[in-house]
Amino acid sequence: MKWRPLLLSPLLFIFLVSISTVFHGLVLSHTIPEERDHQHSNKMRLELIHRHSPQLIGKLVHEASNNNMPKSQQERILQLVLRDTTRHRMISHKRGQYGPNSRRKNWEFNTSIEMPMHSGADYGAGEYFVQVRVGKPAQKFMLIADTGSDLTWVYCSTRNTHKRRQGNHRRVFHADRSSSFETIPCLSNMCKVQLADLFSLTTCPTPITPCAYDFSYIDGSAALGIFADDTITVGLTNGRKMMLDNVLVGCTESTQGAAFKGADGVLGLGYGKFSFATKAAEKFGGKFSYCLVDHLSPMNISNYLIFGGTRNEHSLLGNVRYTKLLLNVIPSSYAINVKGISIGDVMLRIPFEVWDANVGGGTILDSGTSLTILAEPAYKPVMNALGMSLSKYKRLLSDIKPFEYCFNSTGFDQSLVPRLVFHFADGARFEPLVKSYIIDVAPQTKCLGFLSVRWPGTSIIGNIMQQNHLWEFDLVRSVVGFAPSSCTCT
Numbered sequence: 157m158k159w160r161p162l163l164l165s166p167l168l169f170i171f172l173v174s175i176s177t178v179f180h181g182l183v184l185s186h187t188i189p190e191e192r193d194h195q196h197s198n199k200m201r202l203e204l205i206h207r208h209s210p211q212l213i214g215k216l217v218h219e220a221s222n223n224n225m226p227k228s229q230q231e232r233i234l235q236l237v238l239r240d241t242t243r244h245r246m247i248s249h250k251r252g253q254y255g256p257n258s259r260r261k262n263w264e265f266n267t268s269i270e271m272p273m274h275s276g277a278d279y280g281a282g283e284y285f286v287q288v289r290v291g292k293p294a295q296k297f298m299l300i301a302d303t304g305s306d307l308t309w310v311y312c313s314t315r316n317t318h319k320r321r322q323g324n325h326r327r328v329f330h331a332d333r334s335s336s337f338e339t340i341p342c343l344s345n346m347c348k349v350q351l352a353d354l355f356s357l358t359t360c361p362t363p364i365t366p367c368a369y370d371f372s373y374i375d376g377s378a379a380l381g382i383f384a385d386d387t388i389t390v391g392l393t394n395g396r397k398m399m400l401d402n403v404l405v406g407c408t409e410s411t412q413g414a415a416f417k418g419a420d421g422v423l424g425l426g427y428g429k430f431s432f433a434t435k436a437a438e439k440f441g442g443k444f445s446y447c448l449v450d451h452l453s454p455m456n457i458s459n460y461l462i463f464g465g466t467r468n469e470h471s472l473l474g475n476v477r478y479t480k481l482l483l484n485v486i487p488s489s490y491a492i493n494v495k496g497i498s499i500g501d502v503m504l505r506i507p508f509e510v511w512d513a514n515v516g517g518g519t520i521l522d523s524g525t526s527l528t529i530l531a532e533p534a535y536k537p538v539m540n541a542l543g544m545s546l547s548k549y550k551r552l553l554s555d556i557k558p559f560e561y562c563f564n565s566t567g568f569d570q571s572l573v574p575r576l577v578f579h580f581a582d583g584a585r586f587e588p589l590v591k592s593y594i595i596d597v598a599p600q601t602k603c604l605g606f607l608s609v610r611w612p613g614t615s616i617i618g619n620i621m622q623q624n625h626l627w628e629f630d631l632v633r634s635v636v637g638f639a640p641s642s643c644t645c646t
């Protein structure tokens with residue numbers, strides 16, 4: 157473990173701080189020599205494992221996380237809904253508080269939380285896990301892949317903390333065993349300015365004290381630790397490994413409130429200067445993609461998060477269409493410009509403000525939200541139109557909250573359901589599979605898989621809606637391409 161310069165004259169110190177800042181701007185990562193020449197022909201591949209997947213069993217250390225698996229489909233869906241609700245609230249608060257007048261440490265507001273949250277699994281960080289290797293030599297972790305946040309962090313012990321951790325059975329990153337671990341001084345511009353949005357703290361008892369964070373979540377839980385740069389080792393599609401150097405990694409020394417049960421930390425895949433997604437994408441032509449299979453009826457097919465061009469990685473079942481990504485419009489998120497929804501080729505009457513991020517609306521694509529969430533003025537017409545088309549099936553009024561429209565699916569023929577299409581402002585159309593919005597909730601019971609939020613509010617195209625499509629995010633051109641796919645690799 158390398159702590160930044162210990163005994164320095166103030167001038168030399170300031171010089172080094174500036175150098176390290178420049179360094180941060182320029183040298184994002186470097187490849188190990190033999191890979192350097194082929195960096196664009198290779199792709200980096202991380203397997204995405206859904207939190208309900210049997211593949212996850214045994215991979216998480218925390219014993220409680222493994223028997224947290226839902227016992228029935230209904231329980232499974234209700235768990236998803238619970239986390240979606242929390243996550244939506246987090247995204248909304250993040251939006252509100254990143255306004256022009258407020259920038260840092262303003263999670264301190266009194267919100268009413270309707271739901272108790274007892275585990276990290278519930279805090280809304282995301283639905284997929286990835287295995288990531290941190291440090292040199294590499295230490296392995298299962299992190300939650302979160303497309304809604306920028307900070308990558310792992311439970312961690314430094315020489316200051318590891319004594320206290322004895323007896324704790326969680327998997328931790330031993331920072332002192334990593335030769336590439338480098339803290340960031342609290343006096344640096346990096347700490348004071350650039351990391352402010354990631355909740356860096358202003359306290360700085362000595363110039364070389366590592367830059368600390370207090371990353372708070374709205375349920376009152378928090379991850380506290382110090383920022384560092386370290387190496388992350390990733391697998392390539394050709395079977396080799398590549399090291400990404402100087403990736404910003406939070407070394408979380410403690411958490412407060414609800415524990416982040418199950419996961420060893422979070423992989424920040426949001427759009428932000430220091431997110432893992434941005435850094436890794438820079439190395440691989442600015443692109444990353446994923447293709448998610450149906451996790452409501454799990455098959456033994458792996459989902460992958462791939463950095464690099466993916467056109468020939470997945471078997472596509474249709475043309476790739478593109479729409480503009482609105483980066484920096486909604487913090488950390490991948491916003492897209494939806495302008496309408498049609499059902500059975502009839503455009504629904506939805507006020508255009510719903511789609512306008514500048515007036516509190518807007519839509520994001522989010523892999524960490526399961527269901528699709530619509531602001532109320534969009535939710536109502538969608539539910540009405542789909543409900544009408546299902547009127548020949550027996551509506552079930554016994555409540556499967558929060559679903560408003562469920563029906564007895566005996567004899568259901570999805571080919572007779574009018575198709576729902578999202579229309580983007582630039583003309584692209586996204587036509588999800590029927591099973592992505594008429595979902596199985598219990599035996600012989602299907603429900604319209606939408607949640608509503610009050611206006612003004614952010615609409616979210618969740619991971620169930622995105623299933624069976626390849627989504628390729630191009631951060632250089634600010635577009636997202638999508639195409640129907642079986643999500644099996646070629």
Ligand SMILES: *[C@@H]1O[C@H](CO)[C@@H](O)[C@H](O)[C@H]1NC(C)=O
Pocket residue numbers: 265266
């Ligand atoms: C928040 O609630 C606490 C106690 O519930 C109260 O003491 C505090 O003043 C409140 N803060 C604000 C900003 O309303």
Ligand SMILES: *[C@@H]1O[C@H](CO)[C@@H](O)[C@H](O)[C@H]1NC(C)=O
Pocket residue numbers: 210456
């Ligand atoms: C899934 O596939 C893997 C490898 O192909 C196999 O080892 C495992 O038993 C399969 N699991 C199920 C639930 O079919």
Ligand SMILES: *[C@@H]1O[C@H](CO)[C@@H](O)[C@H](O)[C@H]1NC(C)=O
Pocket residue numbers: 552564565566599600601
């Ligand atoms: C659905 O309808 C069938 C046939 O009418 C009936 O046997 C079954 O119990 C119903 N299921 C539910 C969940 O209502």
